[in-house]
Amino acid sequence: MEVAGWWVLRPDAAMAFRDREILEALPRYVKAARGEVEAQFVLAKRLKAPSGLSGERAWEEHRALVGELRDLIREVDSGSPLPERPEFSLLDLKVRLARELASPCTLCERRCGVDRLSGLAGVCGVGGAPRVASAFIHMGEEAPITPSGTVFFSGCNFRCVFCQNWDISQEPDSGRPVDAHYLASLFEALRERGARNVNLVGGEPTPNLPWILEALRLTRVSVPVVWNSNMYMSEKATELLLGVIDLWLPDFKYWEDPHALKYSSAPRYREVVTRNIRMAYDHWPEMVIRHLVMPGHVDCCTVPILRWIADNTPGALVNVMDQYRPEYRAHRFPEIARRPTREEIVRAREEAERLGLRWRSVS
Numbered sequence: 009m010e011v012a013g014w015w016v017l018r019p020d021a022a023m024a025f026r027d028r029e030i031l032e033a034l035p036r037y038v039k040a041a042r043g044e045v046e047a048q049f050v051l052a053k054r055l056k057a058p059s060g061l062s063g064e065r066a067w068e069e070h071r072a073l074v075g076e077l078r079d080l081i082r083e084v085d086s087g088s089p090l091p092e093r094p095e096f097s098l099l100d101l102k103v104r105l106a107r108e109l110a111s112p113c114t115l116c117e118r119r120c121g122v123d124r125l126s127g128l129a130g131v132c133g134v135g136g137a138p139r140v141a142s143a144f145i146h147m148g149e150e151a152p153i154t155p156s157g158t159v160f161f162s163g164c165n166f167r168c169v170f171c172q173n174w175d176i177s178q179e180p181d182s183g184r185p186v187d188a189h190y191l192a193s194l195f196e197a198l199r200e201r202g203a204r205n206v207n208l209v210g211g212e213p214t215p216n217l218p219w220i221l222e223a224l225r226l227t228r229v230s231v232p233v234v235w236n237s238n239m240y241m242s243e244k245a246t247e248l249l250l251g252v253i254d255l256w257l258p259d260f261k262y263w264e265d266p267h268a269l270k271y272s273s274a275p276r277y278r279e280v281v282t283r284n285i286r287m288a289y290d291h292w293p294e295m296v297i298r299h300l301v302m303p304g305h306v307d308c309c310t311v312p313i314l315r316w317i318a319d320n321t322p323g324a325l326v327n328v329m330d331q332y333r334p335e336y337r338a339h340r341f342p343e344i345a346r347r348p349t350r351e352e353i354v355r356a357r358e359e360a361e362r363l364g365l366r367w368r369s370v371s
Contacts, residue, residue, distance in 0.1 A: 017147055024151035029369040033325045034152055034294045036085070037255045040232040041152075041204040045085050047232045048077070048292075049224040049252045052099040055080055059096035066105060070247065073098045074291070077251045099225050102248050106218035115245045116165045116214050117280045124215075133180025134163040134215035141176040141183035141211070143194050145203055150296055150327055150370040153205060153234060153257070157198030159191070161210040166238055167273040170302075170338040177211045178336075191223035199231040205255065209236035217245055224252065239284045240274060246284045256288045256295040263312040267305065271344070286320055295324040296370055300332050301356045303348045310356045318363040326367040328357050 024030050025038050039045045055077055061069055077098060084090055112121040113130045120131040127136035139162040146158040160173070163180035176182050186194075195206045208220060214237060224233070232254035239258040241249070260281060262268040268277030289295055297317055301310055310328075317326055330353045334345045360367040 018151070018154050021147075021151045021154040024154075024369070027151075027369050029366050030152045030325070033323060033366055034255060034296075036081075037205075037232055037294045038152070039085075040230070040254050043230070046090065047230045048081065048254050049099060049227070049233060050230045051080055051084060051090075052077060052102070052251050053097045053225065054091040054093055055098040056094035057096055057098045057101040059100070066101065067244070067247075070098070070101055070105060073101070074247070074251045078291075098251065099221065102252065103218065103221045103225055105244070106221050106248050109242070109244060109248075110218050113215075114242050115217055116240050117242055117276065118165055118240075119242065125218075129180065130165075130215060132163045132165040132212065132215040133178075134161075137185050137187060138191070138216040138219050139163065139180065139183040140186050140191075140194070143198065145198065145201060146207065149207065150257075150325075152325075152370070153207065153255070153296070155203055156205055156207040156234070157195070157201075157203030157231070158207040158209055158236075159194060159198075161208070161213055161216050163215055164210055164212040164238075165214060165240055166212065168336070169271050169341060170332065170335055170344060172333070172335045173211065174336040180211075186219075188219050188222035188226060191219060192226035192228075195223060195227045195231060196229050199229050203231070205232045205234045207234040207236050207257070212238055212240075214238075214241050214245060217241075217248065221248065221252070235288075238274075239281045239288075240277075241284055243283065243287070246287050249288070250291045253288070253292065254294065256285075256292070257298065258285050258288070258295070259298050259300070260285065260313050260317070261300055261302070261309070262305075263309040263316075267309060271341070282316065282320070289321045289324060293321070293323050295321060296327060297321065297324050298327045298329055299356075300329045301348050301353055302332050302344060303346050303352065304343050306348075306352050306355055311359055314356070314359050314363055314365060318365055322364075324366070325370045326360060326365045327370045328353075328360050328367050329371070
Protein backbone atom coordinates (compact mmCIF):
# COMPACT_ATOMS: atom_id res chain seq x y z
CA MET A 9 0.00 0.00 0.00
CA GLU A 10 1.26 3.49 -0.83
CA VAL A 11 0.68 6.74 1.03
CA ALA A 12 -1.76 8.47 -1.29
CA GLY A 13 -0.16 11.24 -3.31
CA TRP A 14 3.22 11.21 -1.53
CA TRP A 15 5.09 11.09 -4.84
CA VAL A 16 3.54 14.47 -5.69
CA LEU A 17 4.64 15.97 -2.37
CA ARG A 18 8.18 14.56 -2.63
CA PRO A 19 9.17 13.72 -6.20
CA ASP A 20 12.80 13.45 -5.03
CA ALA A 21 11.78 10.69 -2.63
CA ALA A 22 9.81 8.95 -5.37
CA MET A 23 12.95 8.90 -7.54
CA ALA A 24 15.39 8.11 -4.71
CA PHE A 25 15.51 4.37 -5.35
CA ARG A 26 16.71 5.09 -8.90
CA ASP A 27 19.51 7.38 -7.79
CA ARG A 28 22.91 5.76 -8.40
CA GLU A 29 24.54 7.31 -5.32
CA ILE A 30 21.74 6.03 -3.07
CA LEU A 31 21.71 2.58 -4.66
CA GLU A 32 25.47 2.28 -4.17
CA ALA A 33 25.37 3.44 -0.55
CA LEU A 34 22.17 1.71 0.62
CA PRO A 35 21.72 -1.39 -1.58
CA ARG A 36 20.12 -3.77 0.91
CA TYR A 37 18.03 -1.14 2.67
CA VAL A 38 16.47 -0.23 -0.69
CA LYS A 39 15.61 -3.89 -1.32
CA ALA A 40 14.17 -4.30 2.19
CA ALA A 41 12.09 -1.13 1.79
CA ARG A 42 10.73 -2.54 -1.48
CA GLY A 43 9.95 -5.86 0.21
CA GLU A 44 12.45 -7.77 -1.92
CA VAL A 45 14.49 -9.03 1.06
CA GLU A 46 13.70 -9.49 4.74
CA ALA A 47 14.58 -6.84 7.32
CA GLN A 48 17.53 -7.83 9.47
CA PHE A 49 15.52 -8.32 12.65
CA VAL A 50 13.41 -10.96 10.87
CA LEU A 51 16.54 -13.01 10.24
CA ALA A 52 17.80 -12.40 13.79
CA LYS A 53 14.60 -14.16 14.92
CA ARG A 54 15.56 -17.19 12.81
CA LEU A 55 19.09 -17.69 14.16
CA LYS A 56 19.24 -20.14 17.05
CA ALA A 57 20.91 -19.02 20.28
CA PRO A 58 21.64 -20.86 23.54
CA SER A 59 19.14 -19.87 26.23
CA GLY A 60 21.05 -20.75 29.38
CA LEU A 61 23.99 -18.36 29.23
CA SER A 62 24.52 -15.27 31.36
CA GLY A 63 27.18 -12.66 32.03
CA GLU A 64 30.21 -12.40 29.79
CA ARG A 65 29.60 -15.84 28.28
CA ALA A 66 26.27 -14.58 26.93
CA TRP A 67 27.99 -11.53 25.43
CA GLU A 68 30.66 -13.70 23.80
CA GLU A 69 27.97 -15.89 22.26
CA HIS A 70 26.08 -12.80 21.12
CA ARG A 71 29.17 -11.48 19.31
CA ALA A 72 29.69 -14.80 17.56
CA LEU A 73 26.04 -14.99 16.50
CA VAL A 74 26.08 -11.45 15.11
CA GLY A 75 28.88 -12.59 12.82
CA GLU A 76 26.86 -15.66 11.82
CA LEU A 77 23.88 -13.46 11.10
CA ARG A 78 25.77 -11.63 8.37
CA ASP A 79 26.41 -14.99 6.72
CA LEU A 80 22.72 -15.92 7.05
CA ILE A 81 21.67 -12.62 5.47
CA ARG A 82 23.88 -13.28 2.46
CA GLU A 83 22.56 -16.84 2.11
CA VAL A 84 18.88 -15.90 2.34
CA ASP A 85 19.36 -12.92 0.02
CA SER A 86 20.90 -15.33 -2.49
CA GLY A 87 17.85 -17.57 -2.46
CA SER A 88 18.34 -19.99 0.43
CA PRO A 89 15.13 -20.75 2.35
CA LEU A 90 14.37 -18.85 5.54
CA PRO A 91 15.16 -21.10 8.54
CA GLU A 92 12.42 -22.12 10.95
CA ARG A 93 12.08 -19.93 14.00
CA PRO A 94 13.89 -21.57 16.96
CA GLU A 95 12.63 -21.66 20.53
CA PHE A 96 15.28 -19.12 21.53
CA SER A 97 16.85 -16.83 18.93
CA LEU A 98 19.54 -14.21 18.61
CA LEU A 99 16.82 -11.56 18.94
CA ASP A 100 15.60 -13.20 22.17
CA LEU A 101 19.17 -13.05 23.48
CA LYS A 102 19.37 -9.37 22.55
CA VAL A 103 16.18 -8.67 24.51
CA ARG A 104 17.58 -10.43 27.57
CA LEU A 105 20.90 -8.59 27.42
CA ALA A 106 19.17 -5.23 26.86
CA ARG A 107 17.10 -5.75 30.00
CA GLU A 108 20.29 -6.45 31.91
CA LEU A 109 21.77 -3.17 30.65
CA ALA A 110 18.67 -1.33 31.91
CA SER A 111 19.02 -2.58 35.49
CA PRO A 112 21.23 -0.85 36.60
CA CYS A 113 21.06 1.33 33.51
CA THR A 114 24.14 1.52 31.31
CA LEU A 115 22.28 1.85 28.01
CA CYS A 116 23.93 5.19 27.28
CA GLU A 117 27.30 6.65 28.18
CA ARG A 118 25.86 8.59 31.07
CA ARG A 119 25.71 5.21 32.87
CA CYS A 120 23.45 6.67 35.57
CA GLY A 121 22.96 3.23 37.12
CA VAL A 122 19.23 3.65 37.87
CA ASP A 123 17.16 0.44 38.08
CA ARG A 124 14.97 1.29 35.13
CA LEU A 125 13.08 -2.02 35.20
CA SER A 126 11.74 -1.13 38.65
CA GLY A 127 10.11 1.97 37.15
CA LEU A 128 12.67 4.56 38.24
CA ALA A 129 13.60 7.23 35.71
CA GLY A 130 17.16 7.69 34.53
CA VAL A 131 18.94 10.93 33.67
CA CYS A 132 17.07 10.71 30.35
CA GLY A 133 13.77 11.02 32.21
CA VAL A 134 12.56 7.63 30.94
CA GLY A 135 11.36 5.12 33.51
CA GLY A 136 10.12 1.55 33.33
CA ALA A 137 8.30 1.87 30.00
CA PRO A 138 8.56 3.98 26.84
CA ARG A 139 6.35 6.97 26.19
CA VAL A 140 5.46 7.70 22.57
CA ALA A 141 4.83 11.37 21.86
CA SER A 142 3.67 10.76 18.27
CA ALA A 143 3.87 8.28 15.42
CA PHE A 144 3.04 9.05 11.80
CA ILE A 145 4.13 8.85 8.18
CA HIS A 146 6.82 11.53 7.99
CA MET A 147 7.23 13.25 4.62
CA GLY A 148 10.16 15.48 5.61
CA GLU A 149 13.03 13.03 6.06
CA GLU A 150 15.86 12.42 3.60
CA ALA A 151 14.72 11.24 0.17
CA PRO A 152 15.52 7.50 0.55
CA ILE A 153 13.84 7.44 3.97
CA THR A 154 10.61 9.21 2.98
CA PRO A 155 7.76 8.24 3.46
CA SER A 156 9.02 7.21 6.89
CA GLY A 157 7.15 5.51 9.72
CA THR A 158 8.47 7.73 12.49
CA VAL A 159 8.00 6.88 16.16
CA PHE A 160 8.88 9.81 18.42
CA PHE A 161 9.87 8.69 21.93
CA SER A 162 9.74 11.12 24.84
CA GLY A 163 12.86 11.82 26.90
CA CYS A 164 16.50 12.23 25.96
CA ASN A 165 19.97 11.73 27.40
CA PHE A 166 21.08 15.09 25.93
CA ARG A 167 20.15 18.61 27.01
CA CYS A 168 20.55 20.47 23.72
CA VAL A 169 19.85 24.15 24.32
CA PHE A 170 18.68 24.52 20.70
CA CYS A 171 16.49 21.39 20.55
CA GLN A 172 13.64 21.73 18.07
CA ASN A 173 11.75 18.87 19.77
CA TRP A 174 12.33 20.15 23.30
CA ASP A 175 8.67 19.67 24.21
CA ILE A 176 9.16 15.90 24.06
CA SER A 177 12.92 15.53 24.63
CA GLN A 178 12.96 17.64 27.78
CA GLU A 179 9.43 16.72 28.92
CA PRO A 180 9.67 12.95 29.38
CA ASP A 181 6.16 12.78 30.85
CA SER A 182 4.73 13.90 27.52
CA GLY A 183 3.17 11.34 25.25
CA ARG A 184 1.49 8.05 25.97
CA PRO A 185 3.03 5.19 27.98
CA VAL A 186 3.20 2.05 25.85
CA ASP A 187 4.42 -1.53 26.07
CA ALA A 188 6.21 -3.75 23.57
CA HIS A 189 2.94 -5.19 22.22
CA TYR A 190 1.67 -1.70 21.41
CA LEU A 191 4.96 -0.77 19.74
CA ALA A 192 4.83 -3.93 17.61
CA SER A 193 1.31 -3.12 16.45
CA LEU A 194 2.44 0.42 15.69
CA PHE A 195 5.36 -0.82 13.58
CA GLU A 196 3.00 -3.09 11.65
CA ALA A 197 0.42 -0.35 11.09
CA LEU A 198 3.01 2.13 9.80
CA ARG A 199 4.33 -0.42 7.32
CA GLU A 200 0.84 -1.36 6.17
CA ARG A 201 0.07 2.33 5.57
CA GLY A 202 2.97 2.56 3.12
CA ALA A 203 6.01 3.54 5.21
CA ARG A 204 9.33 2.52 3.75
CA ASN A 205 10.65 1.87 7.25
CA VAL A 206 10.18 2.19 10.98
CA ASN A 207 12.15 5.26 12.02
CA LEU A 208 13.02 5.26 15.74
CA VAL A 209 13.61 8.82 16.94
CA GLY A 210 12.76 11.18 19.77
CA GLY A 211 13.89 12.63 22.00
CA GLU A 212 16.22 9.69 21.78
CA PRO A 213 15.45 6.00 21.20
CA THR A 214 18.39 4.61 23.23
CA PRO A 215 16.67 4.60 26.68
CA ASN A 216 13.89 2.49 25.13
CA LEU A 217 16.12 -0.19 23.64
CA PRO A 218 14.83 -3.19 25.68
CA TRP A 219 11.24 -2.46 24.68
CA ILE A 220 12.15 -1.73 21.06
CA LEU A 221 13.92 -5.09 20.73
CA GLU A 222 11.01 -6.87 22.41
CA ALA A 223 8.61 -5.12 20.03
CA LEU A 224 10.64 -6.29 17.03
CA ARG A 225 10.50 -9.82 18.45
CA LEU A 226 6.69 -9.50 18.35
CA THR A 227 6.42 -7.72 14.98
CA ARG A 228 4.83 -9.96 12.33
CA VAL A 229 5.78 -8.03 9.19
CA SER A 230 9.14 -7.29 7.61
CA VAL A 231 9.98 -3.59 7.79
CA PRO A 232 13.46 -2.07 7.68
CA VAL A 233 14.51 -0.36 10.90
CA VAL A 234 16.12 3.09 10.94
CA TRP A 235 18.10 4.09 14.04
CA ASN A 236 17.73 7.90 14.21
CA SER A 237 19.96 8.74 17.14
CA ASN A 238 22.50 11.01 18.80
CA MET A 239 24.69 7.85 18.97
CA TYR A 240 25.56 8.36 22.64
CA MET A 241 24.92 4.70 23.44
CA SER A 242 27.20 2.60 25.58
CA GLU A 243 29.42 0.19 23.69
CA LYS A 244 27.32 -2.82 24.69
CA ALA A 245 24.07 -1.10 23.70
CA THR A 246 25.61 -0.42 20.30
CA GLU A 247 26.52 -4.11 20.03
CA LEU A 248 22.88 -5.06 20.62
CA LEU A 249 21.81 -2.94 17.66
CA LEU A 250 24.15 -4.78 15.28
CA GLY A 251 22.10 -7.22 13.22
CA VAL A 252 18.86 -5.32 13.85
CA ILE A 253 19.36 -1.95 12.16
CA ASP A 254 18.94 -1.77 8.38
CA LEU A 255 19.82 1.92 8.05
CA TRP A 256 21.85 3.97 10.50
CA LEU A 257 20.85 7.65 10.77
CA PRO A 258 23.34 9.14 13.27
CA ASP A 259 23.77 12.75 14.29
CA PHE A 260 27.32 14.09 14.42
CA LYS A 261 27.02 17.60 15.79
CA TYR A 262 30.31 18.59 17.42
CA TRP A 263 34.00 18.02 17.02
CA GLU A 264 35.15 20.02 20.03
CA ASP A 265 34.13 18.42 23.33
CA PRO A 266 33.73 21.74 25.19
CA HIS A 267 31.01 22.69 22.69
CA ALA A 268 29.17 19.40 23.24
CA LEU A 269 29.35 19.94 26.98
CA LYS A 270 28.22 23.56 26.76
CA TYR A 271 25.29 23.12 24.39
CA SER A 272 24.20 19.49 25.00
CA SER A 273 25.64 18.56 28.43
CA ALA A 274 27.39 15.62 26.77
CA PRO A 275 30.84 14.75 28.16
CA ARG A 276 33.36 12.81 26.03
CA TYR A 277 31.17 13.44 23.01
CA ARG A 278 33.71 12.94 20.24
CA GLU A 279 35.14 9.75 21.73
CA VAL A 280 31.73 8.14 22.23
CA VAL A 281 30.08 9.17 18.98
CA THR A 282 33.03 8.35 16.73
CA ARG A 283 33.39 4.96 18.44
CA ASN A 284 29.73 4.09 17.91
CA ILE A 285 29.55 5.36 14.33
CA ARG A 286 32.64 3.30 13.50
CA MET A 287 31.18 0.20 15.17
CA ALA A 288 27.94 0.57 13.24
CA TYR A 289 29.63 1.33 9.92
CA ASP A 290 32.19 -1.47 10.23
CA HIS A 291 29.39 -3.97 10.84
CA TRP A 292 26.85 -2.64 8.33
CA PRO A 293 27.90 0.40 6.30
CA GLU A 294 24.45 1.49 5.09
CA MET A 295 24.37 4.86 6.79
CA VAL A 296 23.24 8.48 6.39
CA ILE A 297 25.22 10.75 8.71
CA ARG A 298 23.49 13.99 9.63
CA HIS A 299 25.64 17.01 10.40
CA LEU A 300 23.82 20.14 11.51
CA VAL A 301 25.80 23.22 10.48
CA MET A 302 25.75 25.56 13.48
CA PRO A 303 26.42 29.29 13.33
CA GLY A 304 30.05 30.12 13.99
CA HIS A 305 31.07 26.45 14.12
CA VAL A 306 32.17 25.69 10.57
CA ASP A 307 35.93 25.82 11.28
CA CYS A 308 35.90 24.20 14.71
CA CYS A 309 33.30 21.48 14.09
CA THR A 310 31.96 21.14 10.55
CA VAL A 311 35.27 20.90 8.69
CA PRO A 312 36.96 18.37 11.02
CA ILE A 313 33.77 16.27 11.19
CA LEU A 314 33.53 16.07 7.41
CA ARG A 315 37.21 15.15 7.23
CA TRP A 316 36.70 12.39 9.82
CA ILE A 317 33.78 11.03 7.81
CA ALA A 318 35.91 10.99 4.66
CA ASP A 319 38.67 9.08 6.45
CA ASN A 320 36.53 6.65 8.48
CA THR A 321 33.15 6.13 6.81
CA PRO A 322 33.80 7.05 3.17
CA GLY A 323 30.85 5.11 1.76
CA ALA A 324 28.24 6.75 3.96
CA LEU A 325 25.76 9.29 2.67
CA VAL A 326 26.08 12.66 4.41
CA ASN A 327 23.35 15.21 4.99
CA VAL A 328 24.98 18.62 5.43
CA MET A 329 21.99 20.21 7.12
CA ASP A 330 21.04 23.89 6.96
CA GLN A 331 18.02 23.53 9.28
CA TYR A 332 19.54 25.01 12.43
CA ARG A 333 17.42 27.67 14.03
CA PRO A 334 17.71 29.13 17.55
CA GLU A 335 14.95 27.21 19.33
CA TYR A 336 14.32 26.44 23.03
CA ARG A 337 17.08 28.12 25.12
CA ALA A 338 19.48 29.07 22.34
CA HIS A 339 18.75 32.76 22.91
CA ARG A 340 20.77 32.49 26.14
CA PHE A 341 23.89 31.90 24.04
CA PRO A 342 24.45 34.92 21.76
CA GLU A 343 26.98 33.10 19.56
CA ILE A 344 24.32 30.57 18.41
CA ALA A 345 21.25 32.79 18.68
CA ARG A 346 21.02 33.13 14.92
CA ARG A 347 20.66 30.97 11.85
CA PRO A 348 23.80 30.03 9.90
CA THR A 349 24.58 32.39 7.06
CA ARG A 350 24.42 31.39 3.41
CA GLU A 351 28.21 31.68 3.30
CA GLU A 352 28.57 29.18 6.17
CA ILE A 353 26.31 26.63 4.45
CA VAL A 354 28.07 27.06 1.11
CA ARG A 355 31.47 26.61 2.74
CA ALA A 356 30.33 23.44 4.52
CA ARG A 357 28.98 21.91 1.33
CA GLU A 358 32.04 22.95 -0.67
CA GLU A 359 34.15 21.08 1.89
CA ALA A 360 31.95 18.00 1.52
CA GLU A 361 32.37 18.22 -2.25
CA ARG A 362 36.12 18.72 -2.00
CA LEU A 363 36.41 15.61 0.19
CA GLY A 364 34.41 13.53 -2.28
CA LEU A 365 31.61 12.79 0.17
CA ARG A 366 28.23 11.46 -0.97
CA TRP A 367 26.10 14.42 0.06
CA ARG A 368 24.16 15.67 -2.94
CA SER A 369 21.47 12.97 -3.03
CA VAL A 370 20.31 13.59 0.56
CA SER A 371 21.09 17.23 1.40
